Amino acid sequence: MKIVIKPEVGWKKVVFKIPDNQFGKIKKLGGKYGFRIDKLLRIILIGGFIDYQDNSNFQDLEREIESLERKLYELEGKWSPLKFRTYYLAMDDQNLAIQISGLIAENKRLRKILGKPERDYSKIEELIHYYMGFDSRE
Amino acid sequence: MEIELRVSQEEFKQIKQNKKEIEKRFYRLDELENTLKALKLRYLSKHRDRLKKKLDEMEHNYEDLLNFEKRAMDDKEFLLKIRHQLSKENYELRQQLEVNSYENRDKT
Numbered sequence: 001m002k003i004v005i006k007p008e009v010g011w012k013k014v015v016f017k018i019p020d021n022q023f024g025k026i027k028k029l030g031g032k033y034g035f036r037i038d039k040l041l042r043i044i045l046i047g048g049f050i051d052y053q054d055n056s057n058f059q060d061l062e063r064e065i066e067s068l069e070r071k072l073y074e075l076e077g078k079w080s081p082l083k084f085r086t087y088y089l090a091m092d093d094q095n096l097a098i099q100i101s102g103l104i105a106e107n108k109r110l111r112k113i114l115g116k117p118e119r120d121y122s123k124i125e126e127l128i129h130y131y132m133g134f135d136s137r138e
Numbered sequence: 139m140e141i142e143l144r145v146s147q148e149e150f151k152q153i154k155q156n157k158k159e160i161e162k163r164f165y166r167l168d169e170l171e172n173t174l175k176a177l178k179l180r181y182l183s184k185h186r187d188r189l190k191k192k193l194d195e196m197e198h199n200y201e202d203l204l205n206f207e208k209r210a211m212d213d214k215e216f217l218l219k220i221r222h223q224l225s226k227e228n229y230e231l232r233q234q235l236e237v238n239s240y241e242n243r244d245k246t
Contacts, residue, residue: 001140002140002141003140003143004140004143005142005143005150007146007149008145008146010147012154014153014157016157016161018164022165023164026167026170029167029171033177035178040174043170043173044163045143045145045149045160046145046152048163049163049166049170049173050172050176050177052173052176058179061179061183062182065182065186068193071193072189072192075196075197075200079196079200079203082203082204086206086210089207089210089214090210093217096214096217096221097217099221100217100220100221103221103224103225106228107227107228110232110235111231113235114234114235124220127216
């Protein structure tokens with residue numbers, strides 16, 4: 001196998017000639033650990049080797065990742081319907097807030113004409129303010 | 139067969155300088171395997187940590203949304219009650235206003 005290394009710009013090159021059977025062994029190792037051939041070559045050419053002493057296998061880690069991914073998918077599956085439900089619920093509350101706002105204005109006016117004391121709307125107005133400010137993009 | 143690989147100017151310079159040493163690396167398969175193991179382990183650990191972080195965030199957001207749903211349901215119930223009360227009261231006040239205006243007209 002002929003491996004030709006070229007810079008991004010320019011005509012220069014460096015050539016490595018590796019016997020096919022040796023290159024086959026390298027490719028096989030790459031496949032075992034999930035590395036593409038270009039990545040493998042970059043490790044050999046640029047990265048250099050790492051002194052690795054840990055004998056732990058990857059299976060525990062892969063199992064943990066699989067379990068985390070499963071949990072994420074499950075949660076994503078529950079997330080969309082919940083977001084949909086709460087959005088329409090908040091919209092219902094916003095509509096109610098608009099209607100009540102009109103009713104409060106009418107109530108204040110009628111009470112004033114009839115000489116009755118004003119009611120305390122502070123709690124309701126706080127809620128109206130909250131839902132009127134609800135942003136549908138949230 | 140031939141494989142061509144493009145590298146940066148700096149990397150090319152390094153490869154050219156260390157050609158003899160690099161050539162030997164193609165035959166040091168044990169060291170290559172150790173390196174691939176280490177890199178894979180590093181990748182898997184980082185991936186695991188990213189997933190954990192994402193899951194934590196999503197669980198937190200999901201919990202917030204559940205709380206908001208509960209709050210919005212309670213508020214809806216309260217707002218429906220208030221709308222009913224106010225509609226009823228306004229109706230009664232309008233009736234009263236009508237009676238008052240009849241009485242005032244009779245007096246005049």
